[in-house]
Amino acid sequence: MGLKGSLFWNTLRLHQWVAKQSNLRLLTIPRGDFTCIRTMGYDAVSKPALGLYEKGGDYCRHRAIELAREEIGDKPGNVAELGVYKGETAKVINHAFPDRKLFLYDTFSFFDGGPLETKDGTSARNYAEAHRNNASPSFDGTEILKKCLPYSENCVFRKGYFPDTAAPDADEKFIFVSIDVDFCDTVYKGLEFFYPRLLEGGYLFLAVYNFACENDVDRRCKQALIDAEKAFGPFKKVPLPDWRGTLVIVK
Numbered sequence: 001m002g003l004k005g006s007l008f009w010n011t012l013r014l015h016q017w018v019a020k021q022s023n024l025r026l027l028t029i030p031r032g033d034f035t036c037i038r039t040m041g042y043d044a045v046s047k048p049a050l051g052l053y054e055k056g057g058d059y060c061r062h063r064a065i066e067l068a069r070e071e072i073g074d075k076p077g078n079v080a081e082l083g084v085y086k087g088e089t090a091k092v093i094n095h096a097f098p099d100r101k102l103f104l105y106d107t108f109s110f111f112d113g114g115p116l117e118t119k120d121g122t123s124a125r126n127y128a129e130a131h132r133n134n135a136s137p138s139f140d141g142t143e144i145l146k147k148c149l150p151y152s153e154n155c156v157f158r159k160g161y162f163p164d165t166a167a168p169d170a171d172e173k174f175i176f177v178s179i180d181v182d183f184c185d186t187v188y189k190g191l192e193f194f195y196p197r198l199l200e201g202g203y204l205f206l207a208v209y210n211f212a213c214e215n216d217v218d219r220r221c222k223q224a225l226i227d228a229e230k231a232f233g234p235f236k237k238v239p240l241p242d243w244r245g246t247l248v249i250v251k
């Protein structure tokens, strides 16, 4: 079957119709091998960080972070991400919580030469490309990230192996945490560190929970969560239908 008449086509037509009735704009965003369709109803009134999404970010997860931020309001607490890579999600967190301290935990050594746009609009691509072949634990990507994060002055970079790098932060409290690591032992270590430090009313976004159709990593990450619940009691859980199979834990 061609595009016309396919489920995708019918869904697109439906979204086009809804958008027209509501006088809204409809964007289609290429994302890997599929296309994400969304209407812009709430976006039209709630001022999302749209510039960050139009190039194809994980819209559902990143927009959910912004909506969680609206629920959090003025409640106190720091924000954090474990597993930062090139900062795609860290940018959204930093943008959503401009006045809060953002703790970032990663080895910051896996830059592979993709384009990185800095906040003044220049591209750090050449710098990253120059270091492409040196992606090793000695490579320090934090300088590139500082140029990409909108409020980098509020960011604390914990470079190295987590949980070792979290030792100075034992007394910190968090209102929002993103854990986005592909290794299940790190998932458990992340939950073990952050869950007891998550404040009442806080959100923890755990990526790679429902990811890649129940593959091995997926199953082991679920096991990490089961183990954490045994240690800390049952979590309040909301799964998201986003690209990374995120589970939201609310305290």
Ligand SMILES: C[S@@+](CC[C@H](N)C(=O)[O-])C[C@H]1O[C@@H](n2cnc3c(N)ncnc32)[C@H](O)[C@@H]1O
Pocket: 082, 083, 084, 085, 086, 087, 088, 089, 090, 105, 106, 107, 108, 109, 110, 160, 161, 162, 163, 180, 181, 182, 183, 186
């Ligand atoms: C999937 S990427 C993160 C993607 C990122 N959150 C984003 O939205 O673009 C996973 C990252 O976790 C980091 N990571 C995994 N285990 C780690 C550990 N034990 N200590 C430090 N960093 C770790 C890796 O270095 C990698 O950059």
